[in-house]
Amino acid sequence: MDLFCDNKAAIAIAHNPIQHDSTKHVEIDRHFIRENLEAKIIQFPFVKSEDQLADILTKAVSSREFYNSLDKLRIEDLDAST
Secondary structure, eight states: OBOOBSOHHHHHHHHOOSOOGGGGGGHHHHHHHHHHHHTTSOBOOBOOGGGOTTHHHHSOOOHHHHHHHHHHHTOOOTTSOO
C-alpha cells in the first residue's frame, strides 16, 4: 500500500530506527509504521505538495488549487445547474 506524503521529514522519521527527543510524541504510531515498512506492507513515495490532493481537506488553498483538486478527485457539485 502506498501512503503518499509531501513531508520529507516525516518520511525520514518513518525510515529512521533511532528515536529522537523531537519524535517522542509519535512513538506508538512510529513503531506501527516502522513495522509495516519493514514488512513491506506500506511504502512512502514522495509526492510534490502541488499534487497532494488531501490539502483541500486540511489547508487553506487558493480557489484555483481547490477546484483543480476537486476535478482530480472527480468530485462534482450535485446542486450545480447543468
